Amino acid sequence: MLTETNQISKITLYWLDKSRSQHILWLLEELKLDVHPLGKSPVIDIQAADAAKPLIIAESVTILEYLVEHFGKWLVPKRQEWLRYRYYMHYAEGSFMALMLIALLTHTIRSAPVWFFLKPITTGIASTLGTMYTAPNLKTHLSFLEDQLATAPNGGGFFCGNELTGADILMIFPLEAAVQRVPSFEKSYPKVYLSPTKRPVKRFSEASGEKYIPVSDVAMGL
Structure with a gap:
């Protein structure tokens, strides 16, 4: 498994506009990790420089917990x-x-x-x-x-x-x-x-040319 000490060649986020994957997008920005957005959501693959195959992770909570544990332990509070x-x-x-x-x-x-x-x-x-x-x-x-x-x-x-x-x-x-x-x-x-x-x-918008669209931009009633 990857750790914060491994050299990462690429993290790919498979996402959709106005979807739950946008909170993974925010997390990647907070962690200052380079990301290439593509496809369906929310799934990421992490390709380490020394790994033959990428690590594939799905489900929002699993993705967040993995990324925080390996790259952003300051995002887990104490006491x-x-x-x-x-x-x-x-x-x-x-x-x-x-x-x-x-x-x-x-x-x-x-x-x-x-x-x-x-x-x-x-x-x-x-x-x-x-x-x-x-x-x-x-x-x-x-x-x-x-x-x-x-x-x-x-x-x-x-x-x-x-x-x-x-x-x-x-x-x-x-x-x-x-x-x-x-x-x-x-x-x-x-x-x-x-x-x-x-x-x-x-940072995502600047790097990818894609616009971050909050789900709240689309009005819906109860």
């Missing part, structure tokens, strides 16, 4: 912040992402091309699901996150304390997905809205 870090590593791709996927399903049902006489039915299903489940649960999650940022150790600023961690990076996609679904988000949840997950990814 009491560590428990928050482990929690958010699972929360981002678990409870929170599951809710965002249901919201996406609701939007897909509402906007699906169906016969005109079926449209009231599909719209009704989507509206009921949004009103009865997605909207109230999203409010609960965002209120929780607002409180977590307000009570984070050492004065906060990040989800696990006063320094960036891998968990903050993993939270970027579900948070961007949430922003587009809540009216007046910045007023209702100012700490979440101004959280460090809004850092722009500039």
